[in-house]
Amino acid sequence: MVxxxxxxxxxxxxxxxxxxxxxRRPERLDPSFDDRLMRRVEIEAPSLYARNRPNTARWWKTExxxxxxxxxxxxxAAGISMFVALSTLAVGSRDWRKAGTPDVAAAAASTAIxxxxxxxxxxxxxxxxARRVELVGDFNEWAKGTTELKPSAAPGxxxxxxxxxxxxxxxAFIINGSRWVADPLAAKSSDDFGxxxxxxxxxxxxxxxx
Amino acid sequence: MSExxxxxxxxxxxxxxxxxxxxxxxxxxxxxxxFAVRMLGxxxxxxxxxxxxxxxxxxxxxxxxxxxxxxxxxxxIVVNECRTFASRQRQRDLRFVNDGELLDRAEAKxxxxxxxxxSEQIDFALSKLPREQREAFLLKxxxxxxxxxxxxxxxxxxxALKMRVKRASDTLRRLxxxxxxx
Numbered sequence: 001m002v003x004x005x006x007x008x009x010x011x012x013x014x015x016x017x018x019x020x021x022x023x024r025r026p027e028r029l030d031p032s033f034d035d036r037l038m039r040r041v042e043i044e045a046p047s048l049y050a051r052n053r054p055n056t057a058r059w060w061k062t063e064x065x066x067x068x069x070x071x072x073x074x075x076x077a078a079g080i081s082m083f084v085a086l087s088t089l090a091v092g093s094r095d096w097r098k099a100g101t102p103d104v105a106a107a108a109a110s111t112a113i114x115x116x117x118x119x120x121x122x123x124x125x126x127x128x129x130a131r132r133v134e135l136v137g138d139f140n141e142w143a144k145g146t147t148e149l150k151p152s153a154a155p156g157x158x159x160x161x162x163x164x165x166x167x168x169x170x171x172a173f174i175i176n177g178s179r180w181v182a183d184p185l186a187a188k189s190s191d192d193f194g195x196x197x198x199x200x201x202x203x204x205x206x207x208x209x210x
Numbered sequence: 211m212s213e214x215x216x217x218x219x220x221x222x223x224x225x226x227x228x229x230x231x232x233x234x235x236x237x238x239x240x241x242x243x244x245f246a247v248r249m250l251g252x253x254x255x256x257x258x259x260x261x262x263x264x265x266x267x268x269x270x271x272x273x274x275x276x277x278x279x280x281x282x283x284x285x286x287i288v289v290n291e292c293r294t295f296a297s298r299q300r301q302r303d304l305r306f307v308n309d310g311e312l313l314d315r316a317e318a319k320x321x322x323x324x325x326x327x328x329s330e331q332i333d334f335a336l337s338k339l340p341r342e343q344r345e346a347f348l349l350k351x352x353x354x355x356x357x358x359x360x361x362x363x364x365x366x367x368x369x370a371l372k373m374r375v376k377r378a379s380d381t382l383r384r385l386x387x388x389x390x391x392x
Contacts, residue, residue: 020351027247
């Protein structure tokens with residue numbers, strides 16, 4: 001017979017609850033706390049995070065009047081034509097590379113040719129009980145809702161391909177919108193606060209993750 | 211205040227919106243304050259610790275990976291900051307110096323416990339607990355965290371936390387005999 005013994009049972013006694021009731025009374029800091037903190041934050045913010053990024057995204061919404069001389073207008077038109085032509089070339093080049101690199105191994109070959117190549121990495125996650133699988137990592141700012149895996153033909157197998165720059169990347173999967181799971185077959189990494197994630201190195205020695 | 215989730219606020223902060231951090235602070239400040247005041251026994255010390263903790267959180271926000279659990283992540287920072295502060299405080303030996311006198315006061319009050327000084331006596335009894343027991347008792351019974359969340363916040367195993375809570379309760383029961391019944 002197995003004895004179900006808890007050496008240190010949870011103390012849910014009326015005594016603990018009465019003590020805790022007193023200790024739950026609210027405490028307030030000096031009213032200047034928030035302002036003092038935010039002054040320090042304001043000082044560090046520009047060097048930490050992209051300052052005013054929301055505003056820069058809106059520059060094109062602002063109505064502006066630009067006055068050009070006939071010669072200036074001609075130069076601008078020529079510049080725009082050149083920009084469009086170069087963009088077309090760049091997009092064509094990227095599409096060609098994408099089509100030719102379905103996995104990391106193939107992508108690794110292209111990195112030898114151009115150091116700024118973006119590799120298409122295929123992430124695979126297997127969980128027959130999952131209803132939704134997302135990928136988060138340093139490449140998408142660890143933001144939920146940005147990279148969702150799609151169910152493949154095989155039951156319980158979820159995949160997504162993500163363009164990654166060469167180098168070390170950290171990632172994790174989020175199952176059914178809430179459960180955080182590190183890749184069981186990849187090298188592990190954890191942040192300062194114990195959240196575990198996985199590591200992939202994209203480059204010459206890169207390999208597909210499962 | 212804002213209806214946005216913590217995860218949404220964090221995304222905005224990382225995008226350069228400083229004011230979203232003010233909302234995040236407002237949302238979590240009071241629970242952190244209560245814990246820090248109980249741990250350190252002083253509002254001034256709690257203020258110092260929480261300034262430091264929130265700055266550390268701001269600087270490390272891009273490392274908060276599971277953003278839906280920001281509260282637990284922040285608790286871990288606050289717990290660590292309280293530990294660091296308490297260890298420095300112990301070295302300086304500034305607080306609770308005259309234990310004999312305070313214990314006599316507590317003993318005297320046992321004879322005439324009243325509602326208004328009961329909280330004071332409980333605070334004092336709490337201050338007599340070893341730091342790790344006080345931390346475990348507060349997280350379990352005051353902040354009402356699960357043992358799993360406590361383990362994530364403290365880096366201590368669940369069985370060890372249960373032991374600490376049990377020992378804290380036993381010590382409090384002894385110190386508060388005649389003051390708190392149950």
